[in-house]
Amino acid sequence: xxxxxxxxxxxxxxxxxxxxxxxxxxxxxxxxxxxxxxxxxxxxxxxxxxxxxxxxxxxxxxxxxxxxxxxxxxxxxxxxxxxxxxxxxxxxxxxxxxxxxxxxxxxxxxxxxxxxxxxxxxxxxxxxxxxxxxxxxxxxxxxxxxxxxxxxxxxxxxxxxxxxxxxxxxxxxxxxxxxxxxxxxxxxxxxxxxxxxxxxxxxxxxxxxxxxxxxxxxxxxxxxxxxxxxxxxxxxxxxxxxxxxxxxxxxxxxxxxxxxxxxxxxxxxxxxxxxxxxxxxxxxxxxxxxxxxxxxxxxxxxxxxxxxxxxxxxxxxxxxxxxxxxxxxxxxxxxxxxxxxxxxxxxxxxxxxxxxxxxxxxxxxxxxxxxxxxxxxxxxxxxxxxxxxxxxxxxxxxxxxxxxxxxxxxxxxxxxxxxxxxxxxxxxxxxxxxxxxxxxxxxxxxxxxxxxxxxxxxxxxxxxxxxxxxxxxxxxxxxxxxxxxxxxxxxxxxxxxxxxxxxxxxxxxxxxxxxxxxxxxxxxxxxxxxxxxxxxxxxxxxxxxxxxxxxxxxxx
Numbered sequence: 268x269x270x271x272x273x274x275x276x277x278x279x280x281x282x283x284x285x286x287x288x289x290x291x292x293x294x295x296x297x298x299x300x301x302x303x304x305x306x307x308x309x310x311x312x313x314x315x316x317x318x319x320x321x322x323x324x325x326x327x328x329x330x331x332x333x334x335x336x337x338x339x340x341x342x343x344x345x346x347x348x349x350x351x352x353x354x355x356x357x358x359x360x361x362x363x364x365x366x367x368x369x370x371x372x373x374x375x376x377x378x379x380x381x382x383x384x385x386x387x388x389x390x391x392x393x394x395x396x397x398x399x400x401x402x403x404x405x406x407x408x409x410x411x412x413x414x415x416x417x418x419x420x421x422x423x424x425x426x427x428x429x430x431x432x433x434x435x436x437x438x439x440x441x442x443x444x445x446x447x448x449x450x451x452x453x454x455x456x457x458x459x460x461x462x463x464x465x466x467x468x469x470x471x472x473x474x475x476x477x478x479x480x481x482x483x484x485x486x487x488x489x490x491x492x493x494x495x496x497x498x499x500x501x502x503x504x505x506x507x508x509x510x511x512x513x514x515x516x517x518x519x520x521x522x523x524x525x526x527x528x529x530x531x532x533x534x535x536x537x538x539x540x541x542x543x544x545x546x547x548x549x550x551x552x553x554x555x556x557x558x559x560x561x562x563x564x565x566x567x568x569x570x571x572x573x574x575x576x577x578x579x580x581x582x583x584x585x586x587x588x589x590x591x592x593x594x595x596x597x598x599x600x601x602x603x604x605x606x607x608x609x610x611x612x613x614x615x616x617x618x619x620x621x622x623x624x625x626x627x628x629x630x631x632x633x634x635x636x637x638x639x640x641x642x643x644x645x646x647x648x649x650x651x652x653x654x655x656x657x658x659x660x661x662x663x664x665x666x667x668x669x670x671x672x673x674x675x676x677x678x679x680x681x682x683x684x685x686x687x688x689x690x691x692x693x694x695x696x697x698x699x700x701x702x703x704x705x706x707x708x709x710x711x712x713x714x715x716x717x718x719x720x721x722x723x724x725x726x727x728x729x730x731x732x733x734x735x736x737x738x739x740x741x742x743x744x745x746x747x748x749x750x751x752x753x754x755x756x757x758x759x760x761x762x763x764x765x766x767x768x769x770x771x772x773x774x775x776x777x778x779x780x781x782x783x784x785x786x787x788x789x790x791x792x793x794x795x796x797x798x799x800x801x802x803x804x805x806x807x808x809x810x811x812x813x814x815x816x817x818x819x820x821x822x823x
Contacts, residue, residue: 272750273728275763275775279316280304282763284771287778289718293491293711294422296719300779302727303423310419310427317779318706320727320759322430325462325702325709326409328724329432332458333407336450338434340407343387346370349377351386354679360476360566368413368427380413383477385675385697388435392693393681396437401683402693403447404437409702423707424493424663430702432458437693439685441672444694448483448670451698455485455666458700463709463722464665470496470506473554477697478669479563485666491711492661497643501655509552512650513643513657515602523547523610523618524603526584528573531562531596536677539596540568540576542589546602546609549641559598559638563674585611587630604637663708664701671695719780720801728759731781733773735788738766745787749796749811777801 275282280301287299297303302318314322330340349369352358361367361382368380381387392404409432419426434454436447452469459467467487474482484507486496498505505511525547531539541560543551553565570581577584577592589597603609606624613619626632639650649655673692675681685691713720723729730753734746746762753760761781763772769788776784776799786797794811 270754270757270759272754272760272762273316273320275761276765282765282775284767286775287718289716289778293707293714293719296714296778297422297707297710300719308427310416310425312423312426312428312703314703317727321706321721321725322702324725325705326430326432328461329458329700329702330407330409332454332461333405333432333434336454338405338407338454340409341391343384343391343408343410345381345410345412346378347381347387349379351390351679352379355386355675356678357386357476364476365417366414366476368415382412382414383431383699384408384410384412384433384435385477385671385695386679388433388697389675389679389681389695392435392437393679396681396683396693398684399439399686399691402437402439403443404693405434405447405450406436407432407434409433421491421493421707423703424491426703429704432700432702433697435695435697437676437681437695439683439691440694444670444672444696447696448668451668451696452483452485455668455698455700459485459665459705461724462705463713463725464705465712467665468505471510472507472664472667473509473552474667474669477667478671479557479565479674480670480672482667482669484664485668486662486664487708487712488660489663489708489711490661491708492663494662494664495659496662497645497647497657498660499649499652499655499657502649502652504649504651504655505660508643508647508657509554510558511643511657512639513641514639514648514650514653515546515549515600515605515641516644516646516648516656518546518602518606519548521610521620522606523612524586524606524622525582525612526586526589527551528568528577528584528589529553529556530566530568531556531560532564532566534561534563540592540594541596541598542577542584542586542592543598543600543640544586544589544603544635545600545641546606549600549602549644551600551640552642555638555640556598559640560596583612585613586633586635590633598640599635599637600640601637602641604635663704665705665708666698666700668698669696671697714780717780718778721780721782723782726781727779728761729782730758730760731776731779731784732760732762733769733776733784733786734762734764735769735772735786735790737764739789741793742787742789745793749785749787752811 301315304313438444469483472482472484497508526542526544528542556565610618610620624633645659647657676692682690736742750760784799799806
């Protein structure tokens with residue numbers, strides 16, 4: 268982060284008189300105050316000079332948090348070969364999801380603008396890893412990433428281009444991997460706190476297409492959140508509904524039981540077809556299927572394969588079809604297993620009513636063993652305390668920590684020699700902090716009715732020098748002297764040297780929200796400075812000489 272002073276008279280875009288409205292949304296303030304700008308591409312923003320300052324400071328905070336704990340920083344490319352992504356099978360997975368932005372070189376080589384860095388990190392370590400003595404490896408990075416979001420929204424909250432501060436660890440086994448997971452969570456928590464994101468909490472989560480193993484989200488509650496979590500009204504248990512234990516909400520009249528087929532990829536690479544019987548008003552959690560079966564990966568079965576494997580088309584399967592099929596693992600969600608009477612699909616004739624597990628004309632008795640396999644939703648019973656019910660809260664996922672195990676190391680042939688000289692596979696973990704998302708979230712969480720309100724070390728600068736009567740040469744000289752003194756102390760400064768009335772300048776200082784304003788007035792002696800703390804409004808007077816011996820901008 269540079270300490271070179273910024274001058275309002277030279278900023279681009281120009282700071283207009285009466286810029287911005289304190290009652291506007293945070294996103295609108297970031298636009299009107301000149302931190303970010305929209306582009307013609309949906310979900311892609313330009314960081315303007317003030318926004319770059321914030322972005323770089325948050326990136327430096329994240330880097331410092333990891334390096335202070337022993338990680339080393341590297342800089343892998345975002346443009347990556349399809350060859351790497353084919354090794355893990357994720358090229359096809361991300362293409363099916365419509366999330367991968369791909370390009371072809373003039374020679375025909377297929378590449379992607381990567382949304383995540385597991386493959387390139389594993390490849391980098393693979394090229395140099397030899398012995399167990401080389402482990403653990405802990406690497407951090409900060410790169411621009413790309414994801415072809417179907418519905419980018421919320422400004423920097425969910426865009427197609429974004430910055431992530433990631434870290435990857437490589438260990439000798441599951442126990443040492445979990446030590447690295449603790450390292451990652453500690454570094455992430457420290458970084459988020461230093462970014463001014465107070466109130467951050469952790470919750471178990473679904474690792475999605477990145478991890479089939481356990482993962483932990485770092486979240487903050489915010490009305491502007493683009494995601495939701497569920498929270499128990501009784502015990503406070505909260506997190507991603509895909510992983511939280513839940514009791515199904517009470518069924519409505521005439522409940523319908525659907526059967527959905529999945530392909531399980533087991534840890535040894537073999538596959539198994541499984542079906543889940545579940546109430547039609549609930550959603551299957553693939554993460555819960557993985558936890559219940561030990562599968563390394565769970566994917567929906569290709570509908571074109573259903574007739575061959577189960578003898579029925581999609582949407583017409585019944586629990587009896589699944590039980591009668593060979594080489595199929597039938598699973599039953601609690602929501603279905605606990606029903607006494609329900610409806611099922613009956614081929615092309617519609618629904619069949621009055622079905623019972625104990626037996627129905629033409630259908631033998633089944634004895635399903637119910638397992639919690641559904642997403643916890645609003646009104647689901649809490650599976651932790653079994654007394655409260657879940658409600659839905661809006662939240663921002665600002666970071667995520669994943670246990671990767673050997674999910675990437677095995678298909679990419681990472682190996683090292685163990686103490687006995689035998690080849691062994693390293694265990695991986697990783698974390699990601701959304702830097703651009705944190706920028707907007709920090710602005711949102713810390714603002715007040717006067718405008719933005721940055722915490723020290725996170726905003727475009729830390730001191731807003733308000734120069735009254737900036738048209739007078741001696742006042743400009745005083746401002747330059749103060750800016751130099753502060754820069755010598757590595758205190759970042761924005762000097763408002765525009766020839767505007769005092770009221771307009773003080774309003775702009777409150778709206779932009781740097782931690783302190785230093786007011787220089789021709790009515791005060793040359794060495795006197797009035798310091799206003801943005802968070803509290805407290806005003807103090809200090810002497811210019813005190814800046815040499817002490818920092819008057821540490822008090823709020």
